[in-house]
Structure formats: C-alpha cells, structure tokens
Amino acid sequence: MQFLTLSPDSFRYGVAEPVMPLVRRVMARNPSKFTYHGTGTYIVGVGDVAVIDPGPRLDAHRDALAAALLGSTVRAILVTHCHADHSPLSSWLAEETGAPTIAFGPHGDDAWDIGDDPVDTDEPETGDADDAAEARAPGDGEPVMEETTDRDFAPDAEAATGDVVADGDGWQITALHTPGHTSNHMCFALDDGSRRTLFTGDHVMGWSTTVVGPPDGDMAAYLESLRVVAGRRDHVAVPTHGPPIPDPASFVGALVDHRLAREQQVLDAVRRGLHTIPAMVEELYADVRRELHKPARRSVLAHLVKLVDDGTVALADPTGRPRLDSTYLPV
Numbered sequence: 001m002q003f004l005t006l007s008p009d010s011f012r013y014g015v016a017e018p019v020m021p022l023v024r025r026v027m028a029r030n031p032s033k034f035t036y037h038g039t040g041t042y043i044v045g046v047g048d049v050a051v052i053d054p055g056p057r058l059d060a061h062r063d064a065l066a067a068a069l070l071g072s073t074v075r076a077i078l079v080t081h082c083h084a085d086h087s088p089l090s091s092w093l094a095e096e097t098g099a100p101t102i103a104f105g106p107h108g109d110d111a112w113d114i115g116d117d118p119v120d121t122d123e124p125e126t127g128d129a130d131d132a133a134e135a136r137a138p139g140d141g142e143p144v145m146e147e148t149t150d151r152d153f154a155p156d157a158e159a160a161t162g163d164v165v166a167d168g169d170g171w172q173i174t175a176l177h178t179p180g181h182t183s184n185h186m187c188f189a190l191d192d193g194s195r196r197t198l199f200t201g202d203h204v205m206g207w208s209t210t211v212v213g214p215p216d217g218d219m220a221a222y223l224e225s226l227r228v229v230a231g232r233r234d235h236v237a238v239p240t241h242g243p244p245i246p247d248p249a250s251f252v253g254a255l256v257d258h259r260l261a262r263e264q265q266v267l268d269a270v271r272r273g274l275h276t277i278p279a280m281v282e283e284l285y286a287d288v289r290r291e292l293h294k295p296a297r298r299s300v301l302a303h304l305v306k307l308v309d310d311g312t313v314a315l316a317d318p319t320g321r322p323r324l325d326s327t328y329l330p331v
C-alpha cells in the first residue's frame with residue numbers, strides 16, 4: 001500500500017487516500033486562502049472506524065465521504081472544533097450512521113465585548129464571511145481572520161482530556177483538550193501500539209499560523225496547549241489543513257518561540273509609548289500589506305489580553321476587559 005509522503009503535500013480531492021496505516025483522508029474541495037488546499041477529513045480504522053472532522057457542508061464532500069465509508073461501520077464522529085470547515089457535516093453523518101458526535105462541547109459564549117475595530121478605513125475586507133475558517137496570505141507573517149463559527153453544533157457526547165473516544169482492532173483514540181484557537185478545541189491522539197499520531201485540527205497547522213482571536217480565542221491557553229503537545233512525543237502530527245508534520249515536538253516548540261517573540265514585541269511597543277492597538281500595528285506590521293492590518297489588530301489584542309492578565313501591561317480604564325479600542329499602559 002502506498003502512503004502519502006509527509007512532504008510535499010500530495011493529495012487528490014474527493015477520494016479516500018491512505019495517509020498512514022489505519023488512516024485515510026478525504027479532501028474537501030474548499031481550497032482558499034483560508035483553508036489551504038481544503039479540509040482533510042480523516043477516517044481511522046478498518047471495518048469499525050472513527051471519522052475526524054466530517055467537514056464543510058459541500059455536497060461533493062458529503063458524497064465522497066459516503067463512498068469512502070461504504071463497507072465500514074462508523075463508531076464515532078470526532079470533532080476538533082466547530083468552525084464551519086470542520087463540524088457541519090457531522091450532523092448528517094450522525095444521522096446516516098447512528099454514530100455519536102463527540103467533542104469538547106459547543107462553541108463557547110463570548111466572554112466579553114472586544115469592541116469595534118477603531119480604524120475606520122476603506123481597507124478591503126480580506127475574506128468573505130462565507131469562506132469558512134481562517135487563513136494567511138502565503139508569504140505574509142500573520143493570519144487573516146475570517147472565521148465562520150458553526151454555532152448550531154452540539155455534540156452528542158462531551159469529552160475531556162484522557163477520555164478514550166474511539167477504539168477498534170488494535171487501536172484507540174484519546175481526547176486532548178487544547179483550548180486557544182477556540183475554547184472548545186480538541187486534538188485526538190491515535191495509538192496503534194507502535195505509532196502515536198496526534199490529529200491536531202487547527203491547533204497546529206503545517207502551512208500557516210493558527211488564528212487566536214479574542215474573546216473565544218485565548219493566547220495564554222493557546223501557548224499552554226502548544227506546550228502540552230510539545231511534551232507528548234508523538235511520532236507525527238496530522239493537521240486538518242496541510243500535510244502531516246514529522247517530529248511535532250520540535251515543530252511545536254518553534255511555534256511557541258514565535259509567539260513569545262511577538263508577545264515581547266508588543267510589550268516593548270507599549271513600553272516605548274505606543275498605547276493603542278492601531279499604533280502598535282502600524283509599527284509592528286509596517287512591512288505587511290495594509291489589508292492584513294485588520295486581522296493583525298485582533299492578533300495584537302490576543303497578546304495584550306495575555307499581557308494584561310500577566311500584569312505586565314495595564315488598561316487605562318481598569319474596570320473592563322481589553323478591547324480593540326482600549327488604551328494600554330506599561331506597568
């Protein structure tokens with residue numbers, strides 16, 4: 001049997017391709033600057049199978065999944081998080097198969113109002129709200145934030161870290177709560193007795209920087225969740241978008257370093273007298289196309305939320321939570 005090489009990212013749409021022993025992938029044809037080549041739906045097992053992230057509501061993808069699952073018995077439908085390129089087809093698949101949908105939980109309630117973007121410009125929108133998920137224009141350093149949330153999603157069963165959520169002949173899958181990209185994000189760890197594979201959803205992606213956008217996205221939680229993954233010593237990480245990642249521990253360690261470097265830049269900016277998010281973005285993202293400044297302001301807010309919570313940055317108005325239009329002061 002031929003398996004996908006770890007790199008380059010070879011794939012075909014609409015057919016189940018073997019990724020590694022026990023694992024097949026069906027790629028949805030929803031490529032965009034938001035989803036790379038598209039959503040990878042994974043089928044784990046032979047005969048009795050688990051499906052990870054059934055994917056977007058596309059007829060062609062639904063039909064491809066149905067064809068790929070002919071002859072299999074779906075025992076569990078695992079959902080990493082409820083962005084619109086991951087969870088919507090789970091209700092269809094549950095109805096077709098009778099298998100339960102399993103996830104951390106529905107989308108979290110927005111914890112506070114982050115306010116409106118204070119920059120009133122005619123910057124072009126970087127994405128259509130119908131384009132699910134998140135993205136980064138290739139070559140740019142930061143993600144574009146245009147995510148659509150599947151707020152109707154509610155799993156049949158809620159899982160916690162350590163729960164065995166699926167098993168089959170010689171393998172089992174364990175849940176791992178990895179909040180940060182969203183508060184309900186989970187990774188799923190497959191152990192087949194010889195190889196440990198972590199399905200990372202959008203927590204760790206092979207091609208782009210994961211969006212962390214307050215209020216549901218949480219940078220402190222994201223960093224902690226990265227450290228958890230870095231400490232696991234899996235053999236391979238398998239993201240929803242992009243190719244498998246060998247040696248995930250070192251890859252994820254580099255992601256942590258990248259985020260901490262950006263955090264330090266934000267802290268330095270506040271200490272140098274840049275007290276608003278637009279001012280910080282003007283300087284920190286001076287070499288980035290202006291159309292990316294809007295998502296950059298959300299990203300800087302994510303860092304500032306953490307810095308305020310850490311006590312290294314203060315809000316001029318200490319009564320509220322950090323917002324896009326807040327004034328930030330050094331401590």
Ligand SMILES: [Zn+2]
Pocket residue numbers: 081083133134181202
């Ligand atoms: Zn996502």
